Amino acid sequence: xxxxxxxxxxxxxxxxxxxxxxxxxxxxxxxxxxxxxxxxxxxxxxxxxxxxxxxxxxxxxxxxxxxxxxxxxxxxxxxxxxxxxxxxxxxxxxxxxxxxxxxxxxxxxxxxxxxxxxxxxxxxxxxxxxxxxxxxxxxxxxxxxxxxxxxxxxxxxxxxxxxxxxxxxxxxxxxxxxxxxxx
Amino acid sequence: xxxxxxxxxxxxxxxxxxxxxxxxxxxxxxxxxxxxxxxxxxxxxxxxxxxxxxxxxxxxxxxxxxxxxxxxxxxxxxxxxxxxxxxxxxxxxxxxxxxxxxxxxxxxxxxxxxxxxxxxxxxxxxxxxxxxxxxxxxxxxxxxxxxxx
Numbered sequence: 001x002x003x004x005x006x007x008x009x010x011x012x013x014x015x016x017x018x019x020x021x022x023x024x025x026x027x028x029x030x031x032x033x034x035x036x037x038x039x040x041x042x043x044x045x046x047x048x049x050x051x052x053x054x055x056x057x058x059x060x061x062x063x064x065x066x067x068x069x070x071x072x073x074x075x076x077x078x079x080x081x082x083x084x085x086x087x088x089x090x091x092x093x094x095x096x097x098x099x100x101x102x103x104x105x106x107x108x109x110x111x112x113x114x115x116x117x118x119x120x121x122x123x124x125x126x127x128x129x130x131x132x133x134x135x136x137x138x139x140x141x142x143x144x145x146x147x148x149x150x151x152x153x154x155x156x157x158x159x160x161x162x163x164x165x166x167x168x169x170x171x172x173x174x175x176x177x178x179x180x181x182x183x
Numbered sequence: 184x185x186x187x188x189x190x191x192x193x194x195x196x197x198x199x200x201x202x203x204x205x206x207x208x209x210x211x212x213x214x215x216x217x218x219x220x221x222x223x224x225x226x227x228x229x230x231x232x233x234x235x236x237x238x239x240x241x242x243x244x245x246x247x248x249x250x251x252x253x254x255x256x257x258x259x260x261x262x263x264x265x266x267x268x269x270x271x272x273x274x275x276x277x278x279x280x281x282x283x284x285x286x287x288x289x290x291x292x293x294x295x296x297x298x299x300x301x302x303x304x305x306x307x308x309x310x311x312x313x314x315x316x317x318x319x320x321x322x323x324x325x326x327x328x329x330x331x332x
Binding site for chain 1: 256259260263264281301302303304305308309312313315316318319320323
């Protein structure tokens with residue numbers, strides 16, 4: 001039981017790590033016209049609106065499709081929605097990494113770093129990245145419809161951390177009028 | 184949008200566009216495709232003769248760009264059931280043979296041209312995916328109507 005439990009745990013951990021690595025790597029499609037803006041360094045990216053995130057993870061569309069009692073249509077729906085869900089996770093993960101990278105760049109130039117604040121930000125970052133990894137695996141296994149709560153929570157946290165860090169950087173810039181702390 | 188283009192004029196042009204052109208189109212998808220058709224494939228610039236005459240080329244371009252993005256986000260946020268209804272209304276307004284229309288849309292995917300530039304990649308994906316699904320639903324309905332006869 002102990003050995004099997006450890007083995008199962010190791011497999012889950014491996015899957016999460018793989019998902020994490022995959023979520024960070026720019027996918028083939030995200031380098032195409034669809035995702036070009038996301039991959040350009042320094043370019044601003046429009047964040048996916050919350051109502052669209054709700055739409056991706058909504059169970060209503062699945063109910064509508066199930067009403068047709070067509071296995072092929074249902075398979076198509078699950079395949080399509082899983083692909084969109086995974087794409088959203090990759091995009092969110094990339095945005096989180098970029099927010100953190102910009103924060104680190106700004107922190108390196110800051111003269112009055114607070115270790116406790118930095119540690120809190122890093123923990124929040126690690127939590128969000130782990131959330132992305134877990135979501136990636138679960139969407140692949142279960143489909144997005146059962147994960148609406150987790151996804152929306154992650155989305156809200158990502159938007160919040162983005163806002164907090166923007167405020168943090170604005171404050172840092174105000175403290176350093178020579179612009180040393182600018183991004 | 185250029186900083187030289189006055190926002191008030193753009194707003195006026197946008198409202199003019201809504202009243203004169205877009206209100207005559209019966210569905211959201213139709214409005215989206217119409218707006219996408221005012222964009223030059225080579226340059227990505229928007230152009231509308233009537234709007235450019237009444238305002239200016241730059242103001243018309245900005246108003247069309249805003250209207251296109253808004254129409255796109257509206258369609259992308261539709262539920263699948265809503266999109267199926269909208270696509271059916273567009274199909275009906277086109278007066279084309281439904282079977283041929285659905286086959287052509289599934290093969291050529293002309294709706295991809297309706298995606299504005301620099302839009303969020305996930306929204307673009309969801310839009311294309313939902314149109315594919317809506318086409319499959321209409322095709323299924325059509326097949327079941329044929330088999331009932």
